[in-house]
Structures are given as C-alpha cells and as structure tokens.
Amino acid sequence: MKTRQIISSLSFFTVSFFLQLNDHSTVALSSLATPVSSEAQSESKDPNKIPIVDVAVVGAGPAGLALAHCLIDRGYKVKILERRSTFRPVGSAVFLHPFALNSLKKLSPDVAANVMEAATQVGTVTVKSLTNTKNQAVFDTFDKAPGVFGSPFVTIKFWDLLQSLRLGLPEDIFYFGSDVQGYQECDDGRVELLYNTEGSDEKKSVNAKMIIDASGIRSKIRKQLSPNSQSVPFCKAYMAVLPADKAKSIMSDTQNSMTNRELGFIVGEVDGMTLATLENGDVWWTYTYFDDDLESSMDQKQLVERVQGRFPPFVAELLGSTEDRVETVIADLPVSWKWGEGMVTLLGDSAHAQLPALGLGCSAAFADIEELCKQIDSNGLCESALRRYERWRMPQTAVLQTASRFTFGSMRNLGSQK
Ligand SMILES: Cc1cc2nc3c(=O)[nH]c(=O)nc-3n(C[C@H](O)[C@H](O)[C@H](O)COP(=O)(O)OP(=O)(O)OC[C@H]3O[C@@H](n4cnc5c(N)ncnc54)[C@H](O)[C@@H]3O)c2cc1C
DSSP, X not given: OOEEOOOOOOOOOOSOOOXXXXXXXXXXXXOOSSOXXXXXHOOOSOTTEEEEEEEEEEOOSHHHHHHHHHHHHTTOOXXXXXXXXXXXXXXXXXXXXXXXXXXXXXHOHHHHHHHHHHSEEOXXXXXXXXXXXXXXXXEOOGGGHHHHHSSXXXXXXXXXXXXXXXXXXXXXGEEETEEEEEEEEOTTSOEEEEEEETTOOOEEEEEEEEEEEOOOTTOHHHHHHOTTOOOEEEEEEEXXXXXXXXXXXXXXXXXXXXOTTEEEEEEOSSEXXXXXXXXXSOEEEEEEEEESOTTOOOOHHHHHHHHTTTSOHHHHHHHHHOOOOEEEEEEEOOOOSOOEETTEEEOTHHHHOOOTTSSOHHHHHHHHHHHHHHHHHHHOSSHHHHHHHHHHXXXXXXXXXXXXXXXXXHHTTGGXXX
16 A cells, blocks of 8 residues: 655545534525415425425535525525435534635625634634745734635634524425435426435435535536546545543643644645644644555554654644544545536535635535526526526636645645755
C-alpha cells in the first residue's frame, strides 16, 4: 500500500445525516406569490401514493432543507423524500463563507438568523506546514469580515446546521425512510418520483409537477439523467467534534495549541489536519491522508501514532481523547452540462459535488437555490425556469469544481517543499 502526500482541506462530515422532527418545528411561514393549487392539495386514494404535490424534493441535506423553506414561502406544496429513517447527530462541522450566509439571508432572514445563532464566527485563520518553514501564516482580520462582506466566516457543527435549517418546516412535508430510485414522465406533463421504503420491496411513487433532486453525490436521479456520470474517489478523511468537557484541558495552553474561534490548517508530509475551536469550547478536527487503498481504515490508536512526534502535541491528545468519529472517502463529480430534462433538475452536491478544498459546497448549494427561486418567481413552475437556472449555474459551479481539484492537488505538494 503506497502512502502519498496529502493536504489538509476544509473539511466536514460526510456521507449523510438524518433528521429528527421535534415539537418546535412548526413556525408560521409567510405565503408569498403563488397560492397552493387545489389540484396540488388533492388527496390520493391510493395509500401507496403521497398526495400530488407541486414540488417533490429529494434529500433532506442542507440544500433540500433550505430549498423547502423557499418553496413553502412561495405557497407551493412540497414534500421532501429522505432515504434515512433514523436520527443520529453527525460528529463533524463545516466552514461557511460569507456568501453562504448572504444567500441564506436573501432566501429567508429567519433561517439565516437561526444558522448564525448556532455558528461560531471565525476570528483567526492559521496555516502551518510541518516541513516548509516558508509556509506559515496567521490571518487575524477575519472578525472584520462582516463589515466588508455583510456576513462573517463561520464554522458550524453539521448537525447544528441541519437543525437550524429544519426549524420552521412543517413536520408533514418529510417522508423519511424513502429511498428514491428514479422518476418517469407522465402523459399529463407531471413527473412521478419512484421510491422504496425500508424493509419493503414494494415500489412506491409520488406525483409532482416538478422534481428537484438534492440527494448529494450518490444521486440516482443524476445517474438516470447521465448514466455514465461517476463520482471520483480521491482520499480518506477522519473527522469528529470533541466536546468542550474533554477538549478544554487539552486546549488550555493557547500558546501551544489554538486560540478561541480559530480555524487552523496543519500540513504534514503525508497528511494534514483541519481544526477549529468553537465558541462553546468544542473542537472540530479532520485528519486527511492520501492512500491508494481507499478501503483501508485506521483505528483511533493508529491515528494517534501517525501524528505523534510530527504534529504539535495537542493534536495527538485531541485524537487520543476522541471516541466517536466519522470516516469517509472524499470524492467529487466530473463537470456535467446536463442537470435535468423536462420538469426535473439537480441542485447542490448532486449537480456539482466538489472536493472540499475551498469549503464552498454549502455556499454553492445556497447560491443554486437563490438562482432557481429567481427563475421560478419570473417564469413559474415550468421547464424554462429550470433550464434558465441550469444555464446560469453550470458554468459558475464548473469553475468551483475545477478550482477545488486544482487546489487539492497542488496543496498536496506544499508539505515537502523545503
Ligand atoms: C470531508 C468534507 C468536508 C467538507 N467541508 C465543507 C466545508 O467546510 N464547507 C462547505 O460549505 N462544504 C463542505 N463540504 C461539502 C458539503 O458538505 C456539501 O456540499 C453539502 O453537504 C451538500 O449538501 P446537499 O444537501 O447538496 O447534499 P448532502 O449533504 O449530501 O445531502 C443529501 C441528502 O440526500 C439524502 N439522500 C441520498 N440519496 C437519497 C435517495 N436515493 N433518496 C432519498 N434521499 C437520499 C441523504 O441521506 C442526505 O440527507 C464538505 C464535504 C466533505 C465530504
């Protein structure tokens, strides 16, 4: 097994996450433009069919949740079909640029405020190479970002992001345990979304005027639209958020560890760490390394041994104190010029998953929603709204996918340049 050199990238959790509906999830949302059509509200007699909806959204990730707010605010009847049926907070975090929060503010000031409430504003960003003394940097002006960009740079636990985005969405729009398999077009212009439920072979479906797929990098709708589209695995990552009660004593020596509200990148010769100190004392860490064998897995003891003696001592201590972690293979999608057809489109990672080198995955998803809603406001729920949205967003996200590849690839070499 050949270990290659790696980078530390802005990281997060991974694969997916699950939602829990709770008592406070119904907040009155203003009904704007188009009222819900009576047809859309009609109940189906078939118990296997969810009543006809205006928009069937696939995936309750950041993109699907934020999109649902915008559509419901506009008076559309929405259902979200989510593969996961269980609730389990995911132990990782993401870094959000001001663009992400600015987009959210435009989409829904309340949702943006909820996210801000749960997030930690980044004060300082540090970069430290373990092998290249020229590659050391401290950027301590991040607290000034809101005055310049309108919003701060933030870190937020992935679970808190999902919870904040979920607040205010009615419980009855969620269909958990619904694994979407594909769609078919109906003669009357509607689209039928096909799905299975856990533990049952029975095929089920929901009829909708429009399908918006936000089911992430493994999207089956994308596969149907472009059968040759394959995600490209790139490297391994381990990540976790260590709670404050365990992290505090390790981080107490700020001279030799990190300050509060810091986002840090430590680049080693064969691996890298992204770390963030959150306002409440929690610490998010992601350890990334390149390995030809992406099936291989290190236990926590092996991880500690790998960093010991090379990384600052607090890093080994953080890893050693972590019990729950997420392990994933980081992958991206090739740039695609086909995101949809008819009344179907892709949004977020299912359209343009990128390597997390720039930390722009969520920002790009929220910008997709901004553009899609703009087109729906101008054109209604119709094919031309979808094609205009796609034509506007495709070149922009292609640049991000390409730049993320380039950054990930070139950062791999930074650690060894003496
Ligand atoms: C290691 C790593 C670090 C990252 N760091 C950052 C960062 O710092 N900042 C940032 O902005 N972004 C980051 N990202 C990217 C970011 O996580 C994604 O861009 C973002 O989660 C995309 O949201 P999404 O809703 O489009 O897709 P996802 O988050 O993938 O959500 C998709 C949802 O659809 C569900 N689903 C999947 N298949 C089906 C199906 N067949 N039927 C029904 N439901 C289905 C899933 O269960 C999931 O809930 C990172 C990604 C990785 C892997």
